[in-house]
Amino acid sequence: MIHVIAGITTPFRYQFFNNGIIVATIAGALCGLLGVFVVLRGMSYIGHGLSHAVFGGAAASAVMNINYFVGAGVWGVASGVIIGRIARRRLIGADAAIGVVTTASFALGLALLNRYGQAKKSIEAVLFGSVLGVKTIDIVAVSAVAILSVVIIVALYRAFLFATFDPEVAQVSGVRVAWIEALLMGLLSLTILVTMRVIGTLLISALLVIPASIARMLTNSFARMLWISPIIGGVSAFVGMYLSYFLDTSASATIILSGTLMFIVVYAVTGIRGRTRISGLHHI
């Protein structure tokens, strides 16, 4: 019995694992919270695009020896501004603008790491995430963004709900929809920035979509989605991270697979009711 308990608690003897599981759990909950807006607004492609854009900044800051949060943050904001400018000129659609800018940023990041970086190690760490390099600053950053997100969403809950459900009428009713959308994009960018080092560029959009989709199958209430989805995100990140130690698999991949398994179970258990609820989420 003692051996079993000792075996179960083995990973927690390592500081790197404790740091990693704390960051992953908070990151999972944070992605679950913002994922509610991503899913209900049909913005999955923006989460995917932003993570690819930030990759370019992460690569550039690694090569130039600049602080990751500064380099990737500035790069992410610049990408967002360029996307907005291209889309506003209506030369091409917003989706095409996101596709061009973010994939170009991603490709530039790859090229920079190939040419100047410790290519293979750095690329794998950014693409698939790494728990080995998690530092105290990561825990502080992800916690700060999580607290900021909760405070803003609670304070502006009604405006967020109205602007998500019916932006046109919200605008007419006095809600500053453009401001709310900019705030949401800012929170989403910050979330990607602080979680990308653990979850990785390629899998972060899944963590934004899966918990919120599971929450949607479980409830017909926006308010309930806002607490069910973070719990699911946090639990799948904790379980995935923990299992990855024993399975010797990538932490981020195991986190996403844990979430996917929960999705399959909930999809099966909720039956037609759950499927009907997510049937409107065409982009999933």
Add this chain to the structure above:
Amino acid sequence: MIGEVLVECAHMTCAYNSTVAIKNIDLTIRKGDFVGIVGPSGSGKTTLLKAILGSITPVEGHITKKPHLRMGYVPQVESVDWNFPVTVLEVVVMTRSSTGRLPRVTKDERADALLVLERLGLGGLENRHIRELSGGQQQRVFVARALFHRPEFLVLDEPTSGVDVRTRHEVLHLLADLHDEGVSIILSTHDLNGLAAHLPRLVCLNSEIIADGSPVDVLTPEILEQTFGAPMEVLVHGGMPVVVDGVGADIAERMSRLA
């Protein structure tokens, strides 16, 4: 007695990029008005309503509104995401979304919302998901949301589009009641006989205003052909104009030959 001016459009032109949607619009809406905007698809009805609401800025001319005019807007139900996770009560209180309000609906707000819902025949449905309602009930939920804001001026975009005859009657009675209570109303519709003919004032629109007046004055074959670009006949039934599709007789004859 002529009511005070709520909205006045003067030589107003609105465009999307370089495409002009409505041009040279002169229109005055006064307190107590009940106006229907009629016209074919793409004639600029929704654009005109959006300009009135302030969500589109004219590229030429100008629009002036009574200061602090409280407007309620009921969008086309086709544009609503019925799968969105909200209850009837949550939809109704949405118009009180200014910053500083707590996420939870207060007792006073709930009481106000229940009164509006009861008034519209939706009592007891406040905790239902919006998709669980009938077409008429769904339409009335969005009217309830607009009324919760206590508007002086109600703007409705195609309120009877895609609804059955019974629902259309319900909506028409509801709007007539609200108008009797002092709410000024403007709505867009292409339902000439079911809705437009019952209104006191009609504006025929096809990028520009073709005619503005009572149904008897406006629903004439000449004006209708100019507005819709198709021949139409007008009969009178019970003192009200009834519009008949001008090609109907021709098609009926061709169909009878096929029988």
